Amino acid sequence: MRQITTPVPSQVTERLPYDCAELYTRGNRTNGIYEIKPNTDETWMVYCDMETAGGGWTVIQKRVDGEENFSRNWKAYKNGFGDKNKDHWIGLERMHHLTTSNKSRRLKLRIDLIDWDDVNHYAEYETFRVRGEGKNYQLIAKKFSGTAGDALNYGENYNHNMQAFTTFDRDNDGYALGNCGRYYRSGWWFNACFAANLNGNYYTGPYRGVQNGIYWGTWYKLSDSRSNARYSFKYVDMKVRPLNFEASTV
Numbered sequence: 001m002r003q004i005t006t007p008v009p010s011q012v013t014e015r016l017p018y019d020c021a022e023l024y025t026r027g028n029r030t031n032g033i034y035e036i037k038p039n040t041d042e043t044w045m046v047y048c049d050m051e052t053a054g055g056g057w058t059v060i061q062k063r064v065d066g067e068e069n070f071s072r073n074w075k076a077y078k079n080g081f082g083d084k085n086k087d088h089w090i091g092l093e094r095m096h097h098l099t100t101s102n103k104s105r106r107l108k109l110r111i112d113l114i115d116w117d118d119v120n121h122y123a124e125y126e127t128f129r130v131r132g133e134g135k136n137y138q139l140i141a142k143k144f145s146g147t148a149g150d151a152l153n154y155g156e157n158y159n160h161n162m163q164a165f166t167t168f169d170r171d172n173d174g175y176a177l178g179n180c181g182r183y184y185r186s187g188w189w190f191n192a193c194f195a196a197n198l199n200g201n202y203y204t205g206p207y208r209g210v211q212n213g214i215y216w217g218t219w220y221k222l223s224d225s226r227s228n229a230r231y232s233f234k235y236v237d238m239k240v241r242p243l244n245f246e247a248s249t250v
Helices: 020-025 074-079 092-100 180-184
Strands: 032-036 044-049 057-063 107-114 120-130 139-146 235-242
Touching: 020 032, 020 044, 020 057, 020 235, 057 092, 074 092, 092 120
Parallel strands: none
Antiparallel strands: 032 044, 044 057, 057 235, 107 120, 107 235, 120 139
16 A cells, blocks of 8 residues: 655744845845844844845835824834835834844945935935934934935934934924924924924825925925925835845846
8 A cells, every 4th residue: 555645844944034135145136025033032024125226125114105194102113113015114123123233234224215206316324323212212324325415414403313213202302492293293313303304294295384294305306485385205215234235246
């Protein structure tokens, strides 16, 4: 009598990648949501950009359709929110872990912006870290390069570099007369108040009134003086990868 056996699955499983850059080095070149484990107890689901400027980017923020509310409290910004395929924020605690837990794996930040005329520019920061909650998730963003201008280092009262994070229920900004997070309806590394705010309201065209849209103060076109209309962005993302990353030429 012929015996039929079922193969026993191997108990040896491949270690999950540390981030999207490691996933790229393993041969994956497709954009999408993946599971990573950057020396943490639990796994994370993140969106990997495997195309922009050589790929290997772990996306930490994205604005694409306006479906997600970015006027959130401290807890939400700490832990993250949104749909990884669409509007989302990975969470300040995870940003802190990614940028500080592995000193041999220093990360750079890239910001891509597309306006409603489909003009695309970018900003990169070779030094990028988010400090821990005890420091109110202070931002460190230095050594700029790119085509969008350096809106994170704009001037004494508008620098975002070295600023703590502010939400409507946690005021850590540099504005003595109020809470920038409450007034502009978003969480951000506000100073007094901002030259950049990538977590502002998502507008699908020109708008009027308080300048509370997605904003990058060094953009070539910010408003229309004839109509007093302000401009926002159609697409924005923030993403990180190691400084020593090498894109494949194959």
